[in-house]
Structures are given as structure tokens and as C-alpha cells.
Amino acid sequence: MYVRIIRLCLMEKGIDHELVPIDIFAPGGPPAGYLERHPFGRIPAFAHEGFALYETGAIARYIDEAFDGPALQPSDAKLRARCNQLISIADNYAYPELVWGVYVERVSKPGRGVPTDTDRLAAALAKSRKCLAAISGLMGDGPWLVGEQPTLADLYMAPMFDYFLMAPEGAEIIRQHANLGGWWARMASRPSMEATKPL
Ligand SMILES: N[C@@H](CCC(=O)N[C@@H](CS)C(=O)NCC(=O)O)C(=O)O
Structure with a gap:
């Protein structure tokens, strides 16, 4: 992750x-x-x-x-703050809920023959809905989470979404946010994402 x-x-x-x-x-x-x-x-x-x-x-x-290469942080102060805000959302809300609460309880544990904690899953789904609504609202209508180029915010959020979307409920929740659906399609097809797919 x-x-x-x-x-x-x-x-x-x-x-x-x-x-x-x-x-x-x-x-x-x-x-x-x-x-x-x-x-x-x-x-x-x-x-x-x-x-x-x-x-x-x-x-x-x-x-x-x-290092040289494309800048992964906006130079504009407001966009850079937005990028850092999304990284903080990824660390503090998306990682525990989308990955541990939803993916682990709904996909990983059943795959290993371990029973799902249904209370934990239900709570995580509610928090995940809130999480995606917040990210969708911050993103607006651009191609990437912040601005016109991929930033660290995209690179933080994408691996978490990859796990979350393996759960049918995760796929259902993202369908309610057209901008996030488009973002995910763009993000998932990047060679870096393909090259680092979890086994
Ligand atoms: N705050 C750390 C978090 C890193 C983290 O939690 N990594 C996970 C793997 S994706 C880990 O090492 N988990 C093992 C553990 O929690 O003991 C960072 O930003 O690097």
C-alpha cells in the first residue's frame, strides 16, 4: 500500500x-x-x-x-494546500476505512477463510461514503484530484481505491460520483499503476 x-x-x-x-x-x-x-x-x-x-x-x-521529472506538487499555494489536504485525508480517513474497514473485512478476510466483522464493515462503509463524498467535492470537475496534472494526491489515493473497489460495495459507492469514476479510469490506466498492481 x-x-x-x-x-x-x-x-x-x-x-x-x-x-x-x-x-x-x-x-x-x-x-x-x-x-x-x-x-x-x-x-x-x-x-x-x-x-x-x-x-x-x-x-x-x-x-x-x-529529482528531475514532472512536478508532483502544485506550485500555487492554494493548490498545494489542497494536495496536502487530500494526502492527509488519505492517511487519516481513507486508509483505515477504505482499506482496513472495507477491503480487509469484505475481500481479504473471506478470501483467507476468516469471518468478516460485519459491524466493523457496516461502520466502515458509512465512513467510506462520507470519505468519497468529501474527495469528490474537493476534486471538482478537473481530470485529476488537484489541478491539471497528476500530483502526490492522486498517487496517494489511487492504491487505496484499488483495494476499496475490489469490494462490490466500493464499486457501488464510487458510481455515485461521476468525477471520481472518470478519475479512477484515468488513474488505473497509467503505466505506473499497471506496473505496480498488487498480486
Ligand atoms: N505512517 C507510515 C505508515 C506506513 C504503513 O502503515 N505501512 C504499512 C504497510 S502498507 C505497514 O507497514 N504496516 C505494518 C504494521 O502496521 O505493523 C507512512 O506514512 O509511511
Whole structure:
């Protein structure tokens, strides 16, 4: 999820990179030494020319600012604030509800033979409706979530939507927002999204 956001940033900027898979859920915990790179034991952790960084928001902005390639943050103060607002919505509301509340309860758990927590799912669907309504309202009628070019806001939200839309209820909820439906079609067909599809 969060690793995919960084992979999307790197690909959209056209930056060569090496991806080292880390299993943070391995029975014995993360591999030896990983907690030195990320004391909280999450993924991703990133390094560039010896500069080590963790936390996706910091990594994504660093990649955008330290490398050539298309700008992934608007230069206009209001649009940049909107981009940061959507990233915050993704972290705080979309990730817990669309991914953990809806995808995990409705798709992932049944796929593993684990029963769905139906109360958790119902609550997450209600919050997801609110979430998509808010994102749709902020987006307006442009092609991307903010402005005329893809930004970090799109690269943050897209991997979360990819999971959410695997649930039939997720697909139903997005149908109520034509602008988000068009955005998703544009986003999903980008080569970076195709190249990073979850298995
Ligand atoms: N605040 C972190 C969140 C990263 C995160 O939650 N990553 C997930 C994988 S997508 C993770 O490592 N989960 C393992 C865990 O919660 O222990 C960031 O922005 O990088």
C-alpha cells in the first residue's frame, strides 16, 4: 500500500531504483537490522546516496523535490494546500476505512477463510461514503484530484481505491460520483499503476 505510493512516485518521475521486499509480518518480526532503518517497523523505508528516510509523506515530497521529472506538487499555494489536504485525508480517513474497514473485512478476510466483522464493515462503509463524498467535492470537475496534472494526491489515493473497489460495495459507492469514476479510469490506466498492481 504505502510502498506502492512511493513506487508510483519514482515511476512517475522516471527514476531508476531498487525495490527490496521486506516482510514486516514475518513470524519472527522484521528482518535483522530493519528496525534501524524504521524504528516503528513499518514499510516503506527509503535511501538515496546515503540519506535514509522513512514516513511516506516525507519520502514522496523528497523524491518530488530532489529529482528531475514532472512536478508532483502544485506550485500555487492554494493548490498545494489542497494536495496536502487530500494526502492527509488519505492517511487519516481513507486508509483505515477504505482499506482496513472495507477491503480487509469484505475481500481479504473471506478470501483467507476468516469471518468478516460485519459491524466493523457496516461502520466502515458509512465512513467510506462520507470519505468519497468529501474527495469528490474537493476534486471538482478537473481530470485529476488537484489541478491539471497528476500530483502526490492522486498517487496517494489511487492504491487505496484499488483495494476499496475490489469490494462490490466500493464499486457501488464510487458510481455515485461521476468525477471520481472518470478519475479512477484515468488513474488505473497509467503505466505506473499497471506496473505496480498488487498480486
Ligand atoms: N505512517 C507510515 C505508515 C506506513 C504503513 O502503515 N505501512 C504499512 C504497510 S502498507 C505497514 O507497514 N504496516 C505494518 C504494521 O502496521 O505493523 C507512512 O506514512 O509511511
